Structures are given as structure tokens and as C-alpha cells.
Amino acid sequence: MVKVNPAEIIANSKFNKFHLSLLVWSFFIIAFDGYDLVVYGTVVPVLIEEWNLTSVEAGAMGSYGLFGMMFGAIFFGTLADRIGRKNVIAITLIFFSLFTFLCGFAETPTLFSTFRFLAGLGLGGIMPNVIALLTDYAPKSMKSIIVSIVLCGYSVGGILAPLLGIFLMPTFGWESIFWVAGLPLLALPLMYKRLPETASHLIRTGKREELFATLSKVNPGSTFNKTDEIVELQATVTKVPLVGLFKDNRALSTVMFWIAFFSCLLMIYGLNTWLPKLMIEAGYALNSSLGFLIALQGGAIIGTLIIGRLCDKYGSKKMLVPMYASGAIALTLLGFGGNMFVIYLLIAIAGAATIGSQNIVQAYVSQYYPAYIRSTALGTASGIGRIGGMLGPILGGFLLSIALPIHLNFIAFAIPGLIAAIALALVPEKHVSKESNEDHTKLEQHTKMS
Template sequence: MAKINPNEIINNGKFNGFHLTLFLWSFLVILFDGYDLSVYGTVLPILMEEWNMTSVEAGTVGSYGLFGMMFGAIIFGIMADRIGRKKVILINTLLFSAFTLLCAFAGDATTFGIYRFIAGLGLGGIMPNVAALVTDYAPRTMKIKLVSITLVSFAVGGALAPTVGVLLINNFGWQSVFWVAGLPLVALPFMAKQLPESTSYLIRTGKKEQLFATLKKINSQLTFSKNDEIEEVKATETKVPVVGLFKEHRAVSTVAFWVAFFCALLMVYGLNTWLPKLMIEAGYGLNSSLTFLIALQGGAVIGILALSSLCEKFGSKKVIITSYIAGAIALSLLGFGGNTVLIFFLVAIAGAATTGSQVLIQAYVTSFYPDQMRSTGLGVASGVGRLGGMTGPILGGFLLTLTVPNFVNFLIFAGVGVIAAVALSLIADKYSASNILARENQALDSAKGKEVAASLE
């Protein structure tokens, strides 16, 4: 009989086929998450004309999906820590794919809004749980990078939506971009077979054989027997999962994450919804305005890939704060116009600082909370953030009705980025689960070193 420590096996593991399969499925799911979120902004100018919507009405319809995401992030985040992340990911994928597909058959704004709300439930729960599951199984030296590269697909999907719009809308109508959103439904049976369940859930439910089978995929040289015991997972005992987010010196950091998420998602969804319309107002055609949305998401992709490496070197907090400040400067300058090349450059920086930084915050949160409350922590933060996501489209629509100068619109979004940077500065990294674990391992290694030295004497 042996004592098995799943976390130690996972942390010391090497990237292999098991990790690659998990990464590819996670990448695909988050790609369509980003696609489905950006698709409304892609068709918004057409829907406003076809359904005779005002800017405020269009912003309100855009907020329906985000309203659903707020509930989905909180409900499914908490649910995943109870019934398992794999089940929740499958449920979420079914919800957001099926009901985004149904948007293609909506005949009016009300029906469209209802479908967007239900799809939003799935969209809100998917990213926190995918990020948490990837963190569960990533080797210690690759956690932030692997989560960041997985979530970069959110920006790829965001860029894919306007790209598909440019290719399909003129020939097949606005409905065609929603047809594409149904593709993940085909993949669900394969995901159900190949996605692993989180170790904390398997341990808590006593599914030892399934846990050992998964650990063997991480390290094929390991052997297990039925008599092997699993080391208990240190957990914060509480009947209300959210309460644990405020224990052990985490209260201030938890609130700071919530504020940062609110501001970040306000910027992300405000810009994703209204950037094409703002560019049309500035004199660009539909296809030309959609290329700015592609540049926004392209900047996010480049930003995530570049900034994730910097996060591992200098720490997530410093890098993300710097990114938001740079984004605020870019948005401020964007409002004053310039030549086309300069505008594309500033839009790309804004993408890196908004969508890109939001993805990095998700990875940051997964390393901050202990594994037994990781989905809850990220889910609740995302749920609170969805309030900002709902505010973004409505705020943008309201500003357009005021017919204020373009630079005022961008300055307001820039100010929100500054608030996000200030909130992030309040997070206490010394209380994060990853840093506590690192200190414990360092102390353990030091103690072992002293024992070896004493034995040699």
C-alpha cells in the first residue's frame, strides 16, 4: 500500500499526449465561446436597419446574452465544484452552441434576445471551468502559459466572427454567421469521451479507479493498486462555497478581482459590440469597419501570446497592470483619429489591453485560489464581471444617442481601463494558493536538505 499525492504527480508531470488532447478540446470550445460573443457585433449594423432598432435598443438586446452570462458564470462555477467540471463543460457547450444557432431563425429582436440570454448561460459558465480544468492538469512549470495559450482561442474566435461575416454575409445573409456557431454540437460525443474530470471531484466522490487511470495517462510509468491510499486534499470547509473566497486573507483580493473583471468586461463587450458601428459613423463601409474588429481581436491574440510569457517572468499582476495603462493610452489616442495605419495599430493595442488582458486575468485567478474553490472563485468573479459586460453595450448605445464627439466615447472606455489597473494593484499575491504552495515546497526542500547534511555529519 502506498500514499498517492495526485497534485504532486500532476505538478511534476511532463507535457504529453494527454495534455495535448485536453488542450485541443479546450482551445476549440473557447474559440467558439469567443466567436459566439463577437458575432452580435458583426451583424449589429444590419440588424439595426432590418429591425428598425435605435442605438439604445440595440445595446439592450446585446446585453441580454451578457445578462445570461452573469447567471451562467456564477451558477455553473459553483455547480462545477460540486458535480464536476467535465459535466458542466458539456452542458455549457450544448447550451451556447444550440441557442446561438437558433438565433439564425429569429424573426424579431425579442426572440433573438431570448435565444441570446439562454446561450449566455452556457457562455458564462464555459471559460471559468475550462480554465480551471486546464489548470488542474497542467504541469507546475506550465500552468500560466498553458491556460493563457488555451484562452488565446477566445480572441481567435472573436476575430473569426467578423472574418466569417466578411466572407458569408453578402452572399448568404446575416443568418449564415450563426449557422457556423452550431458546429460544436457535432463534437460533443467526442468531448464526452476524451475530456478528463477534475482530480478534486474524483477524490471527493471516491472514484479511485478513474483517478488512477487519469494519473497513468499523465505518467505511464506509474503503477497503482486497489489498496493505495490517496492523500487528503486540504480544503476550506464551508457550507457556502463563496464564503471561502473571503477566508485566509483573501477578502480584499477577491473584491479587487471583482472590480477588475467588471471594468475589463465592460471594455471588452463595449468595444466588440460598437466598434464596427463607430467606424461606420466615421465613414467606413461595413466590410471595412469589420476589419477593425478583426484588428481588435488580432491584437488580443498577439497580446496574450506575448504577455503570458512576461507574466511567468515578472508576475501576472505587474504585467496586466502595465497592459491596462498602455490600453488606456491607446484608446485615448484612438478617439482623435489619424491615418488608417495608425488607427489599426491603436486598435490592435486596445485589443491586447482589453480582451488580451482579460484572458490573462482568468489565468491569474486560477493560480490565486486553491483547487477546491478554483471554479467558484473564477465563476463568481466572471459573474460579477458580466455586469460590466452588460453595461458596456448599453453605455456605448447611450453615448451614441448623445452624439458626443468620438474622442469622448474612447476616453470613457480608457478611464475604465485605469480603474481596472488600480483594482489589480490591490491584490495581495503573498496569499495566493500558488505562492503559498511554492513557499511550502521550498520549506520542505530546505528541511530535507538539513536532514541530509545532518546525516553526513
């Protein structure tokens, strides 16, 4: 009887069409997640005029979706460690795609806000599960870069929203860019067929044949028999996965990750909601202000890819701490203006250091915790982060309502960047999960030899 170690087979696999399929579908999902991130900021100047909203009311409306995300991230992240990531991904996709689509038919702020909240439940749950599934199946030498590539979809979707706003809104109205969000529903049947379930869940539920079929795709050179013994990584699994986040000296790390997520998402959602409006207040036209959103997301794509690759080589913490700090500096300088080239450059740096860093810290968290609580770790951190995300649009609306100088608005969004940098600096590397630590040690040895 042969012993089969799924974790070892996956870790030692080479990137192939199985990984490519998982990457493409994950990218597709995250792109629409990012689309939703920016779509409200794209239409908010129009909604303020059409529905006669104050800045505070518009900021509150932007927070309803984030309120739903907080609950969705925590609930669905924990649920996935019980019923499987694949099933939860399908459920959450239906939630966010359907209700974002319905936002385009809302005729009142109340109905619009209700749909945003319901869409937020799905949006909050889908990100942690997609990242956890990617981490589960990525080859050990490519974990961060694969997650980084997929999380670029976040910014691709973020670029698509203002682009469609520029081209569609003048002809079809603001409603049209919400209708686009219904496209993932059409792809759901094929996506569900193609996505794998995580190996640890297949082992727990006794689905040996499905596990062996999936491992054969992960490593086409492997063959399996029904009598093979499956070796599962032993872990102190608890009936309440949340408790595992505080076991084995992980309490400090967990709290620091929560603070970093909270601070960074406050910056991200505040900027994506209010950057166009802030730039209009600074004297730019609506289309130019939407162009700044595109620059923000473009910087995030470049930053995510570069930082992701460097994290695989040097370690996530060493790269992320200075990136958060540089984002705070860029935002502070942005408030003092300059020529158009300088403005675009600072916005791109801010995008790389806020959205890009937030993308990578999710990969870091997914590797920091062991597989049996991975979705829970990401879900709870994202859920706590969404509280900061909710405060971002509210804070921006409040600051605009009291008519502060523009540079003080940007400084207010820069301060959380410094807090995130400090929090992440306090995360002890020595408590990283055993399997991730071993993988990184082997990779460092390989890099030194080569």
C-alpha cells in the same frame, strides 16, 4: 501501501499527449465562446437597418446575452465544484451552441433576445470551468502559458465571426453566421469522452480507478495499485464554496478581482459590440470596420501569448497592471484618429491590453485560489464581470444616441481600464494559494539557477 499525491504528480508532470488533448479540446470550446463574443457586433449594423432599431435598443439587445452570462457564470461555476467540471462543461456547451444556432432563425428582436439570454447562460458557465480544468492538470511550470494558448481561441473565434460576416452575409444573410455556432454540438460526444474530470472531484466521489487511469495519462511513468492510499490536500472546505472566497484574508483580493473583471469586460463587450459602428460613424465602410474587429482580436492573440509567457517568468500581477493602463492610453489616442497604420496599431494594442489582459487575469485568478474553490472563484468573478459586460453595449448605444464627438466615446471606454489597473494593483500577493505560491517559488529558483 504506497501514498499517492495527485497534486504532486500533476505539478511535476511533463507536457505530453494527455495535456495536448486537453489543450486542443479546450481551445475548440473557447474559440466558439469567442465567436459568440463578436458575432453580435458583426451583425448589429445590419440588424439596426433590417429591424429599424435605435442605438439604445440595439445596445440593450446586445446585453441580454451578457445578462444570461452573469447568472450562468455564478451558477455553473459554483455547481461545478459540486458535480464536477466535466459535466458542467457539457451542459453549458449544449446551452450556448444550441441557442446561438437558433438565433439564426429568429424573426423578431424579442425572440432573438430570448435566445441570446439562454445562450448566455451556457457561455457564462463554460469559460470558468474550462480554465479551472486546465489549471487543475497543467504542469506547474506551464500553467499560465497553457491557459494563455487556450484563451487565444477566444480571439481566434473573435476573428472568425467578422471574417464570416464579410464573406457569408452578402450571399446568405446575417442568419448564416449564427448557424455556424451549432458545430460544437456535433463534437460533444467525442469531446465528453476525451475530457478528464478534475482529480479533486474524483477523490471526493470515490472514483479511484478513474483517478488512477487519469494520473497514468498525466504521468505515463507512474503505476498505481488499488490498495494505494490517496493523499488529498487538506483545506477548510465549506458547504457554501462562495464563503471560501472571503476566508483566510482573501476578502480584499476577491473584491479587487471583481472590480477588475467588471471594468475590463465593460471595455471588451462595449468595443466588440460598437467598434464597427463607431468606425462607420467616423467615415469608414462596413467591411473596413469589420477589419478593425479582426485587428482587435489579432492584437489580443499576440498579447495573450506574450503576456502569458512573461507572467510565468515574472508573476501575473507585475505584467497585468501596466497592460491594463496601456489599454486605456491606446483607446484614448484612438479617438483622435490618425493614418490607417496608426489606427490599426492602436486597435491591436487595445486588443492586447483589454482582451489579452482579461485572458491572463483568468489564469491569475485560477492560480490565486486553492483548488476546492477554483471554479467558484472564477465563476463569481466572471459573473460580476458580466454586469460590466452588460453595461458596455448599453453605454455605447447611449453615447451614440446623444451624438458625442467620437473621441469622447473612446475616452469613456478607456476610463475602466485605469480602474482595472488600480484594482489589480491592490491585490495582496501574500495571500495567493499555498500550492500556487510554492510552484512559483520553485520556478523562480529554477530560472535563477539556469
